[in-house]
Amino acid sequence: MWNYEKRLQYPVNITQTNPQIAQVIISQFGGPDGELSASMRYISQRYTMSDKRVQGVLTDIGTEELAHMEMISAIVYQLTKNLSPEEIKASGFDKYYVDHTLALWPQAAGGIPFNACEFQSKGDSITDLFEDMAAEQKARTTYENILRLVKDPEVADPIRFLREREIVHFQRFGESLRLIQDDLNSKNFYAFNPQFDKCPKCK
Amino acid sequence: MMNIPMNQQQLFTWINEISFACNDIILYLDTHPDDEEAMNYFNHYSEMRRKALKTYEEHYGPLTIDTAAPVSGKWYWSTQKWPWEGGMC
Numbered sequence: 001m002w003n004y005e006k007r008l009q010y011p012v013n014i015t016q017t018n019p020q021i022a023q024v025i026i027s028q029f030g031g032p033d034g035e036l037s038a039s040m041r042y043i044s045q046r047y048t049m050s051d052k053r054v055q056g057v058l059t060d061i062g063t064e065e066l067a068h069m070e071m072i073s074a075i076v077y078q079l080t081k082n083l084s085p086e087e088i089k090a091s092g093f094d095k096y097y098v099d100h101t102l103a104l105w106p107q108a109a110g111g112i113p114f115n116a117c118e119f120q121s122k123g124d125s126i127t128d129l130f131e132d133m134a135a136e137q138k139a140r141t142t143y144e145n146i147l148r149l150v151k152d153p154e155v156a157d158p159i160r161f162l163r164e165r166e167i168v169h170f171q172r173f174g175e176s177l178r179l180i181q182d183d184l185n186s187k188n189f190y191a192f193n194p195q196f197d198k199c200p201k202c203k
Numbered sequence: 204m205m206n207i208p209m210n211q212q213q214l215f216t217w218i219n220e221i222s223f224a225c226n227d228i229i230l231y232l233d234t235h236p237d238d239e240e241a242m243n244y245f246n247h248y249s250e251m252r253r254k255a256l257k258t259y260e261e262h263y264g265p266l267t268i269d270t271a272a273p274v275s276g277k278w279y280w281s282t283q284k285w286p287w288e289g290g291m292c
Contacts, residue, residue, distance in 0.1 A: 001222070001286075003267070047287050056281025 002063070009067040010161040014078035014154045019093035022079035023109060024149055026096075028072045028162070030106025030114035033138040035072055039065035041119035041135060050125045050194035051183065054176040058132075061169050068162055073104045075158060124193045129177040136170035211263050218255050218266065224248040 028034045042062030049055045080093065080102050088097050095111065106114035119135070122128050143163035150156045185191040209217060228245045235241060256270050264279040265271035271280045 046285075052283075052285065053281045055285050059285070060281075 008071050008074060009064070010071060010158055012071055012074040012078060012158050014075065014152070016152060016154070017081055017083060017087070018079050018152065018155070019083055019087065019091040021150060021152075021155065022076045023091075023093060023096060025072060025079070025146060025155075025159075026076050026107060027109035028139070028142060028146070029069060029076065029104065031108035031112075031142070032118045033135065033142050034106070034108075034114075034118075035065050035069035035139075036106050036114055037118045038135055038139065039063075039069060040116065041121065042132065044119075044121040045128045045132070048123050048195045049128070051176075051179055053179055054125070054129075057172055057176050061172065064165070064169075068165065071158055071162065075155060076104060077102075079155070123195050125180045125195055126177070126189060129173055129180060132173045133170055133177070136166045136173065140166040140170070211259075214255065214259055214263075218252065218259060221248050221252045221255060225252055 030036055039062050042058040042065065046055045046058035046062065049058055083091075083093065083097075083102065088094050096105075096107075099105070108114075120128070120131050122131065140163055143159055143166065146159055147156060147163070150159060180194065181189055184194065225245065225248050228241055228248065232238065232241050232245060256267055259266055260270040260272070261274075264274075264283045268280065271278075273279075
């Protein structure tokens, strides 16, 4: 069960619209390494994860990713608020606008819609945690790519916060992988899949 | 009802019931923000929920992060069973 908190995890107060940069940042909403993908990945993986502490990490990071999706959405919303048809045309936002007006819709910067194929829930603890660590690094790279294009400090500030959280999450998933491996056969981590095979005495 | 001592299962069921009462009245209040009777109903159940969650945490461990204060140096949030394992805590 979830409860909503009526606040952003980190403040977003953008006073200058910029539909061009909004079209880039929207990738972190519905793109391949975006926050929606991140949240769905962790929340899907947690049921079969073979360690309660790691189930906790997946639950709590999956929850935080929803808050990050909300921050990205707030950034895109504020960057495209009250645009005139002329501004929409001049900025190239017309291709998004024709289908969604100024509403939020999960897509990548290139217009590809959000798709569950952007993440995996494999049912193998080592495989899933490596995917999660890679996902955090891919999101960090995307935020760094965004920061090279953003000049407005009101936009860059919350983006920098989100980038830092990717690094913290990578660290926590690394520790989670260690917790899993500590319970496996130290001579062969792949001797059995702790989410599927029954092999408690393999140590 | 909170005056009658409850076991873990009874208290958990009670929390589910009063929490659902809150979930449901919230939806009604969103579209009827001036309905005083509904607000009293919400106040009544949300206060009971607050107390019940605190009581549950003190005896059996936390159900929400705001009641997850470490007891006797142990972080029960991630070390007790998760709900999809059939555990009620």
